[in-house]
Amino acid sequence: MKGSRLGSIPRRVTAQADVGARDRRGLVSTIVVVVVAVIAWRVAGNGYAVNIAIIACMYAIVAASWDLTLGYGAMFDFSHAAMFGVGAYACAIVTVDAGWSPWLGLLAGTLAGGASGALVAGTVSRLRGIYVALASFAFAELVDILVTSSSSITGGEQGMVLVPPLQIGSINLSGNATLFLYVMVGVLLVSIVVMRLLVSSSFGLGLRAMRDFEEYARSRGVPVGRHRMWVLVVSSAFAAMAGALFAGYTDVASPDLFGFSTSTLLLTMVILGGVGSIYGPAVGGVVMTVFVNIPAIAELDTGSYLLTSAIILGVLLFIPGGLWSAVSGGYRAVGWRWRWTHPGPGPLRGTR
Amino acid sequence: MNTVVGLAVSVLAFGSLYALLATGLALVWGTLGVFNFAQGSLLMAGALGGWYLVSDARLSIWVALPIVVVGCGLLGWLVYVVAVAPFTGRREAQWVTIISTLVIATILEDSTQVVFGGAYRPVAVLVGGNASFGPVALSWEEVVIALVGPTILGLLSLFLRKSKLGVAVRAVAQNLEAARLLGIPVQFVYGATFAVAAGLAGLAGILYGGEFGFDPTMGESLLLIVFVVVVLGGLASLMGTIVGAYIVSLITTLAGYFLGLFWAPAILFLALLFVLAARPEGLLAKRRA
Numbered sequence: 323m324k325g326s327r328l329g330s331i332p333r334r335v336t337a338q339a340d341v342g343a344r345d346r347r348g349l350v351s352t353i354v355v356v357v358v359a360v361i362a363w364r365v366a367g368n369g370y371a372v373n374i375a376i377i378a379c380m381y382a383i384v385a386a387s388w389d390l391t392l393g394y395g396a397m398f399d400f401s402h403a404a405m406f407g408v409g410a411y412a413c414a415i416v417t418v419d420a421g422w423s424p425w426l427g428l429l430a431g432t433l434a435g436g437a438s439g440a441l442v443a444g445t446v447s448r449l450r451g452i453y454v455a456l457a458s459f460a461f462a463e464l465v466d467i468l469v470t471s472s473s474s475i476t477g478g479e480q481g482m483v484l485v486p487p488l489q490i491g492s493i494n495l496s497g498n499a500t501l502f503l504y505v506m507v508g509v510l511l512v513s514i515v516v517m518r519l520l521v522s523s524s525f526g527l528g529l530r531a532m533r534d535f536e537e538y539a540r541s542r543g544v545p546v547g548r549h550r551m552w553v554l555v556v557s558s559a560f561a562a563m564a565g566a567l568f569a570g571y572t573d574v575a576s577p578d579l580f581g582f583s584t585s586t587l588l589l590t591m592v593i594l595g596g597v598g599s600i601y602g603p604a605v606g607g608v609v610m611t612v613f614v615n616i617p618a619i620a621e622l623d624t625g626s627y628l629l630t631s632a633i634i635l636g637v638l639l640f641i642p643g644g645l646w647s648a649v650s651g652g653y654r655a656v657g658w659r660w661r662w663t664h665p666g667p668g669p670l671r672g673t674r
Numbered sequence: 675m676n677t678v679v680g681l682a683v684s685v686l687a688f689g690s691l692y693a694l695l696a697t698g699l700a701l702v703w704g705t706l707g708v709f710n711f712a713q714g715s716l717l718m719a720g721a722l723g724g725w726y727l728v729s730d731a732r733l734s735i736w737v738a739l740p741i742v743v744v745g746c747g748l749l750g751w752l753v754y755v756v757a758v759a760p761f762t763g764r765r766e767a768q769w770v771t772i773i774s775t776l777v778i779a780t781i782l783e784d785s786t787q788v789v790f791g792g793a794y795r796p797v798a799v800l801v802g803g804n805a806s807f808g809p810v811a812l813s814w815e816e817v818v819i820a821l822v823g824p825t826i827l828g829l830l831s832l833f834l835r836k837s838k839l840g841v842a843v844r845a846v847a848q849n850l851e852a853a854r855l856l857g858i859p860v861q862f863v864y865g866a867t868f869a870v871a872a873g874l875a876g877l878a879g880i881l882y883g884g885e886f887g888f889d890p891t892m893g894e895s896l897l898l899i900v901f902v903v904v905v906l907g908g909l910a911s912l913m914g915t916i917v918g919a920y921i922v923s924l925i926t927t928l929a930g931y932f933l934g935l936f937w938a939p940a941i942l943f944l945a946l947l948f949v950l951a952a953r954p955e956g957l958l959a960k961r962r963a
Contacts, residue, residue, distance in 0.1 A: 445946070448951075452703075452909075455772060456709075456901040457950065460901045463897075468939070471936045581891070583784065586777060589773055589776070625788055628781060628785060631780045634773070635757065638761075638770060
């Protein structure tokens with residue numbers, strides 16, 4: 323029943339824009355896999371580089387999952403970076419305070435992210451446009467305030483330390499960084515494939531229909547409210563999963579994860595990569611993490627955020643489609659693909 | 675009695691601070707259709723200016739005040755030129771400018787952190803000491819803040835109605851094409867609007883700094899509260915924004931007093947949830963058909 327309702331959306335309206343993308347999908351995914359594998363192979367000898375590569379995989383998951391709401395859900399969900407923190411803290415709380423196993427901590431982190439996503443969805447369910455950004459940002463700040471002020475549970479400004487690492491059998495994954503890197507590359511690739519499958523499923527088609535022309539999508543039976551909720555839940559859960567992995571790997575959960583600077587860095591990854599492809603933000607995540615951790619740049623400390631900010635401003639001004647579009651030479655038409663407030667291309671253009 | 679009056683003055687003082695900040699946002703939104711995420715860091719810049727000019731450059735606070743307001747105004751104009759003007763023509767301006775103003779906020783905050791360090795610093799007050807009216811004792815600074823807000827907003831309203839530039843701002847907000855046809859320099863009006871909004875933020879910053887001091891990230895938490903103000907009051911009218919500011923101030927002050935500061939943001943967010951469930955367009959905005 324549900325399937326038939328979704329299936330009745332005229333594909334012309336939304337699918338048209340993605341024909342080029344589908345043709346190149348195989349090519350792009352191959353490139354991503356090769357690049358990631360080469361990076362992993364190249365860096366596997368050096369401890370610092372392995373460390374950065376692991377963190378890069380985590381940030382790539384966060385950036386790619388933000389694309390679900392930004393590029394497909396047509397929602398500027400500003401709580402996304404906070405979900406990374408939610409995952410880290412949920413994992414830290416159940417493992418450190420309650421003494422659960424790290425794997426259960428990972429699960430708890432992911433679920434906490436999904437639940438928080440549902441909470442955000444409830445808040446923004448009747449909001450559109452700018453108000454979505456405002457309300458979700460308010461939610462993120464609220465989480466930040468709650469975390470920093472309930473110091474008996476979360477350690478307040480100091481954060482939590484000694485989060486136990488993940489273990490397979492008797493192997494400590496954080497102790498064996500090279501092995502953990504391969505695990506993380508695997509997690510990243512699986513996450514990307516899952517997200518890609520999601521956006522090319524009938525659910526994703528409904529999302530794109532909503533993004534391009536909400537009233538029309540609704541009139542053809544796309545359950546807009548439910549889709550908006552699920553896309554928020556899924557994207558938040560992915561970010562929180564990365565956060566839980568991050569806490570387990572670095573063994574800390576600190577309030578730094580919430581601030582403006584983290585949001586800006588993540589946004590840089592998404593914008594650099596280009597919105598609406600999942601691959602783009604993932605690549606952006608890897609590139610940006612490696613970039614800000616190049617020793618010469620990492621030494622700048624706060625200055626590295628300044629540099630990142632200058633870069634994003636430059637990209638916005640000069641390469642509107644994101645670096646990915648520039649590199650792949652018209653992979654998507656140059657120019658912003660965000661047509662959220664306008665009807666999409668197709669036979670109905672101009673009827674509003 | 676003392677407590678009740680004290681709370682009432684607190685509500686009015688915070689309300690006028692939130693109103694100064696939120697009015698700037700609403701003004702820019704109404705005129706440019708742009709949401710300025712750097713508004714909080716412009717407030718921070720105001721408090722920073724207040725601290726620097728008084729504690730370091732040894733100026734009187736009364737000399738520092740106009741310098742800070744004008745300086746923040748110019749900074750606002752610069753923000754417009756760098757982060758908003760290049761995108762105003764584009765269809766996605768609303769979204770791109772969220773990112774670009776957020777970037778500006780990060781740049782302002784982080785460069786402050788790099789130059790001045792992250793430490794908390796006190797900012798001079800306009801009027802020190804306590805006032806006592808019979809049995810009631812109040813901090814003069816709070817009384818001054820409570821009075822400055824409505825005064826400045828009254829002047830703003832007068833400016834928008836009577837002055838040539840103010841009328842031009844309203845004209846651009848109401849009908850861009852017609853305003854262009856009449857020869858109104860739209861880019862200039864946009865810049866001026868941003869400058870006025872930034873000046874309001876700077877003023878709020880120096881006032882807030884006198885009460886709570888300055889640190890580089892102070893803008894973030896205030897911006898959160900102002901977001902709630904804006905969602906509650908709607909961005910459509912200045913009056914709605916101002917009323918929203920006082921309502922939010924009432925909620926946070928009372929929640930802070932009766933339940934503790936820790937719960938104030940949670941209560942505020944809960945109130946926001948209820949309002950959104952009942953009236954998605956905001957408490958005060960007119961309902962669209």
